[in-house]
Amino acid sequence: MSYKQIKWMILFIPTITVAIWEYVRHQFLLPYISMDLGNWLTPVLVYIVSITLLTRLFQMLERIQKELENARSAKAALEAREELARELHDGIAQSLFLLSVKAEKLESGNDMKQQEQHVLSIRKTIHEVNRYVRQAITNLRLDRDVTADGNQNSPSLVKQVHAISKDIRTPIQIGWELEDHRQTDKEKIELLACIREALINMDKYALATEGSITAIGMSHSWKITISDNGKGFEGDPFVKKNKFGLRIMKERCHEMGWIMNMYRKDGRTIVEIQKGGLI
Template identity: 45%
Template sequence: MSYQRIKWMILFLPTVTIGLWEYVRHQWLMPYLSMEAGNWLSPLIIYIVSITVLRGLFQMMEHTRAALDQERIAKGKLEERQQLAGELHDGVAQSLFLLGVRLDQARRRFDQPQVVQLLNDLSRTVSEANHDVRQAIADLKQAPRQEGAQTSSLEARIQAMVPLAGVKVDVDWQLEDDIFSPSEQAELLACLREALLNIHKHARARSARIVGMMNERGWQIAVEDDGSGYNRDDLEQPGRFGLRITAERAQQRGWTFDFERVDERTVFVLREGKHHG
């Protein structure tokens, strides 16, 4: 039922009710019902209609109005996201593209191996940053989630990031949301996002797994993949700064971060507190 129709029903229903009552009363009930009794029954009937029918109509009106407000908010957020996407595209993305072109030109002009290697690393870093920015632009152009989704569980938000890995990812999440503060949840999601992007860019994996669980020392979160592994020296290359940033995030929060190879699987681990094992 539309919002306007509900309002008109609320306005007219008491009038129609009392009019019908008075008609029935004077047409058929006068021989059986005294004037005083009829006068007492009139407000009683209005009260009964108010607490039954009108109360339900008011609840319907509130729900309809809330839905309209949510739609208006969602539309406003979508417009803001699209505006931000346009600004990113016209600013950061175009600048990164131009920087990549200039690096390619510089790479063709120098023949020293060390310079070429450095330019290759810089070009790869710019390419990855450009990919991330364009992915953010694509996400911003999509309609934002409803308010209920924005306040959804941590597991649901992790599930929403799974496509970033580019492979099948199983999620085994046994942690309660309330063990993390809102700021810790934001940091945790940023770390997991980097782990999934690392799988997509470097692992050459076929599948992955995210496990969140409690043990005797506190919570532990692991992201595992069956990819080709890694060389620790590679993590120090200019193009592989994401994991170093993740380690710094963990250190600032007092967490432990490990990135290791275990049983032919690459394991990205975050643990509560500064401990190992």
């Protein structure tokens, strides 16, 4: 019996039962059963039918719903595995193959300048592999908020940012006014990766004693500002040899269609990531 048939039977069985009972009572049982007794017997009969027949139908309905939930869970798990396999293939496996090719070139090369370029290229590839691994882990460990009706919502950005800020030594002040309930999972993953990279640089290289994160805007237009009182930088940080993390961060923003700026102002290093028009 299908799910739809069970629902229709649950709706119609009490009605049909009462209709048949009333017809039989008025056509055949009036000489034997008084009106008052018949009125009392009607709810008793409906109760008996509900206990015997409807209870079984409800059990069948619950079993079908449970099977549907299990099927959805299995499908979600399969999709997650396929997504992870795609990320491992497209990101990590290809990068490791490229890394092996570059290592062979490094071994066979004699030119010191060329060898230095190969080393820098290998280091960049290692950073990219690290990026792919962190993104895959983020996709798998992404927490879900559950609403009152049992539906799963996309993870709250501000909760994830607070969790990231607790992993670094620099104290971080967070002012979050971004309406992120309409952000896609892809946008949240990319944003979290950029924020994590900025905080790691702040903690590892800037020697900052305090930092801040502010976020304003809505789903279609927003700006996130990350600042610290560290030692800062000179020149263009994106062209320096060892700043692979910053370059990957900028490439990530470019791929998402966001604008990223990094500059010094009033003794502070400021990283801005912006989507949409000016705020």
